[in-house]
Amino acid sequence: MSELAEEKGVESEVQSPNLQTIRNAKMRKKLNKLYRNSSYLMMCLPIVIKTVIFSIVPMLWFVMAFQDYKFPPLFGKQNTWVWFENFEYFFTSGEIWDIVGNTVGLNLMFIFIGTPLTAIMALFMNEMHSRTTTKVFQTIWFIPYLISWSVAQYASWGIMESNGLINTVLGHLGMEPIDFYAASSTGLWPLILFLWNMWKGQGYSVILDYAALQSLDTGIMEAAELDGATRLQRMWYIEVPHLRKIVAIQLIMSMGGIVKSDFGMFWFLPKFEGNSALELKKSVEVLDVRIYRLVNDPRIKTDYSKATAIGLIQSIVGMVIMLATNWIVKKLDEESAFI
């Protein structure tokens, strides 16, 4: 180690021996620190390498967004540089703005109806006396979370197809059947997607909020009860502040994902494959679906560059919104912020 330090000293043309000694000492200190932590570093190595390969290296291919990408190699002559043309397409084409509108609009609906509803449901669930009953309900509510969209799509046929449950019931009531996949019912789809989204995730989120409520000190609740606080007062003044932190984190996370969507739901439910429901497809298409289709859909022109450009915008906007929400939450309440 000292040899190495000496060599370094000779190389740098420092004349003053005093300064050289100091440098050597610093160097030695650094090497010493590295040596002391070497086993820790070795343990970190596999995941650090994996993270660099899968999260940092792919960013190299962001240059595709500035090219008219055809085939590898990335910097070959066949990929001409078009700079911001792909982004221009993004900002000027009306089609994309419809898709952005769908993505953001539906997400806002899911977040701003879903989050308060979850908290309310958890609060009322907490009012149950019997723990066994709550356990049974929890187990049932957990089921949809365990069913992936690739399976749930078939259940959605059973409910919404022309001979599905809803139309069977309507038939018994003597009413007109509804063709959910036809162009005329595109107006219904935000509601349908909301209901399916709720089916999938609501119970699970309620269970998480409920679990957070369980950590509340029962002494406080009993004291409030003795002091004559009504049920609503207890909920509002004790339980809601207790839930604040977990709700804030949920909000920050879901705001960060406001330009992203649950690809499975948007891909499988509206029957993108096979069916001729073009209008429907357009009315509920979201950014993630468009990116996927730009890469892997025979019906539209494959365009890696545009897909990368959309993905890049998506990532940047998501990060900015997440940090902004975090900043606002931090201003309002230091404790609840995420980072």
Next chain:
Amino acid sequence: MEEVLKTRKRIKITRFDVLNCLWMVLFSLYCLLPLCIMVSASFSSDATLSEYGYTLFPKKVTMDAYKFVFESGGLLLRSYLNSIIVTGAGTILNLFFSAMIAFPLSKYDFAYKHWITPLLLITMLFSPGLVPTYILITQFLDWKDTIWVLIIPQIGTTFNIILLRTFFSDIPREIGESAKIDGCSVFREFLTITMPLSMPALATCSVLMALSYWNDWGTPFLYIDQFNTDLYTVQYLMAKLEVQAKSWYENAGLMGENQNINSVIMATCIIGTLPIMFVFLYLQKYIVKGMTVGAVKG
């Protein structure tokens, strides 16, 4: 004390309680409805389905769809095997490597903590997106249609690492220090002290990991070819079931006559989903624990 307990048990049931229970029952029915329809359809024939439509309870119970799946759906067995291999190997590798990085991060004397934590947080904040990852895997690593693509990209998720780090920092530091004085190396401390002491944490984490491996249909959807049936996982089979069910009929030489495509699809879904669903329902307390602990500050 018993007196108190008894009086607590005899809480009067008010109208509020009834209403409270009612909405919970209704929401439970809402959660069960799609599953109910799938079960009912799997026990019907397609003729019944088109005549009476989908119903909550089968009109005429037949086991034809199940019989057909067990006779011709050999792919389902193959997919189950693949899913079990991927989930098993993935969970073990993921748990080991995630714990291995979480361990130094939970140590107060690890000097480079402030370099590695941001690297992990970046992946949570900023994802490279679908296309760059797709190109990396298909052209750079050349992992299309291999089993690696199903296992490795999911290893070392930031969420799991933070979760394990939180659990590890609860272990009193004196234990590690005394082991060090006795001449125990860092890696040995990790293997023989930290890991056994945090068994409940590892159980929680491995359930979360197993769930995400089992339910992952997206990765095979992108990277496994539709005709490469050797690498089908259960979830991928479900995603491609419409095509596969038809080809089962073709292979069985029954094309065109007496087909029960829809009920066969439903039956396959039930066989593919229900067994593992019960396993995870049984383990749900670990999932809830992991998700609530993981939601603390990063």
